[in-house]
Amino acid sequence: MYFDSIQALWSMGGHGSYVWIAYGVSLSIMLWSLISPLKAYRKQLKNIAIYAENESD
Amino acid sequence: MPNWQWFHRLGSPKWLLITLDRWLPWVLGLAFLTLLLSLIWGLAFTPPDYKQGDVFRIIYIHVPAAVVALAAYYAMAIAGAIAIIWRMKVADMALRSIAPVGAVLTFIALFTGAIWGKPTWGTYWIWQDARLTSMLILFFLYLGIIALYDAFNGSASGQRAAAIMSLVGTVNIPIIYKSVDWWSSLHQPASIKFTEESTIALEMFQPLMVAIPGFYLFCLAAVMLNMKVQIARHGRNNSWMIERAKIDS
Numbered sequence: 001m002y003f004d005s006i007q008a009l010w011s012m013g014g015h016g017s018y019v020w021i022a023y024g025v026s027l028s029i030m031l032w033s034l035i036s037p038l039k040a041y042r043k044q045l046k047n048i049a050i051y052a053e054n055e056s057d
Numbered sequence: 058m059p060n061w062q063w064f065h066r067l068g069s070p071k072w073l074l075i076t077l078d079r080w081l082p083w084v085l086g087l088a089f090l091t092l093l094l095s096l097i098w099g100l101a102f103t104p105p106d107y108k109q110g111d112v113f114r115i116i117y118i119h120v121p122a123a124v125v126a127l128a129a130y131y132a133m134a135i136a137g138a139i140a141i142i143w144r145m146k147v148a149d150m151a152l153r154s155i156a157p158v159g160a161v162l163t164f165i166a167l168f169t170g171a172i173w174g175k176p177t178w179g180t181y182w183i184w185q186d187a188r189l190t191s192m193l194i195l196f197f198l199y200l201g202i203i204a205l206y207d208a209f210n211g212s213a214s215g216q217r218a219a220a221i222m223s224l225v226g227t228v229n230i231p232i233i234y235k236s237v238d239w240w241s242s243l244h245q246p247a248s249i250k251f252t253e254e255s256t257i258a259l260e261m262f263q264p265l266m267v268a269i270p271g272f273y274l275f276c277l278a279a280v281m282l283n284m285k286v287q288i289a290r291h292g293r294n295n296s297w298m299i300e301r302a303k304i305d306s
Contacts, residue, residue: 001101009101012111018176022115022169023096026122030275033161034085037282044289048302051293 068147070288071297077281077288084281088274095267103261112176117264119169121272123192126162129155129276130195130223130230133202137223140216149216150291152223153206154283158276160199167192170244178243187236188244191229198226 003009012019066072099117106113133155140148170189171181184190202219209215237246248257257265292298 002104003101012114013105015110015112015176018112018172019100019114022118022172023100026118026165026169027096029161029165030279033158033279034275034282037279037286040286041282041289042306044286044293045302046306048289048293048299049306052299052303 068145070147070150070292071295073147074285074288074301077285081278081281084274084278088271088278091267091271091274095264095271099264099268103264104258106261109177112173113261115169115173116261117268119166119173120265121268122162122169123166124269125272125276126159126166126195127230127233128273129159129162129280130198130226133159134223134227137220140220141224146291149220150284150287151280152202152216152220154280154287156199156202156206156219156223157283158279160196160203161279162272162276163192163196163199167196174243183243186242186244187240188233188242191233191236194229195226195233198222198229202226 001009010016010020096117100114103114105111133152136148136151136155139145140152167189170192175181182189202222205222206215206219209218236242237244289298289302
């Protein structure tokens with residue numbers, strides 16, 4: 001590792017807040033853009049199944 | 058005679074859904090691994106920049122996000138062209154699937170750029186800068202295409218309007234590339250060059266060369282997931298989709 005300690009990695013010579021916010025926000029948005037279509041797909045499948053069941057009654 | 062079967066298959070949502078499901082775990086897994094490797098490498102195992110210090114580490118998000126945001130726009134515009142010329146339904150779905158991922162990547166490039174700008178330029182944002190403004194236009198193009206598509210509830214006219222907008226918007230892409238050369242800009246010119254020697258140290262360059270494929274893989278995975286949503290949305294009345302929904306849910 002390039003830093004002497006975890007503390008140094010966290011503070012990054014005073015630039016820690018910039019770097020960690022940039023990484024944190026970016027990775028959260030990326031994770032969300034994978035999870036939200038997954039959920040949308042599941043919801044759609046469920047709706048299609050429910051609709052088909054009502055139709056057949 | 059060339060075998061065009063793959064092209065016809067690509068036009069079949071049913072075949073596409075099966076193929077997406079088969080490949081998704083691999084693309085997702087590979088995206089996760091390459092991103093994990095490159096970001097840890099860039100955050101902790103690369104020397105700091107002699108001028109900027111540690112804040113330069115934002116590069117491992119900022120540059121790949123921007124590169125893939127532009128590439129995604131090209132892919133989306135090609136899908137738009139195919140949708141207009143051949144009226145291929147799957148191309149319309151691809152257009153709608155790429156747009157939100159492109160918007161996310163452009164937002165990330167803008168956001169990390171703003172954060173990086175504060176300690177290095179002394180400001181989050183300036184309007185007079187061509188690179189920054191043209192990138193903001195890219196963000197609005199992506200949003201506009203989603204809005205157009207959805208405003209017509211995904212009907213044929215909405216799809217057509219979105220496809221045309223995606224084609225018109227390609228004008229912006231070379232402007233983004235060249236903005237740092239054509240106008241004076243706070244933004245630095247490209248450090249990675251294909252025709253001459255790059256102006257970036259090898260140690261800093263290596264993680265970037267892993268992060269860029271990582272972002273491409275992330276983009277691919279997200280587009281594939283969106284594509285599944287589009288297939289289910291357009292195929293909700295098809296018998297094979299209903300069968301599938303009954304089994305899966």
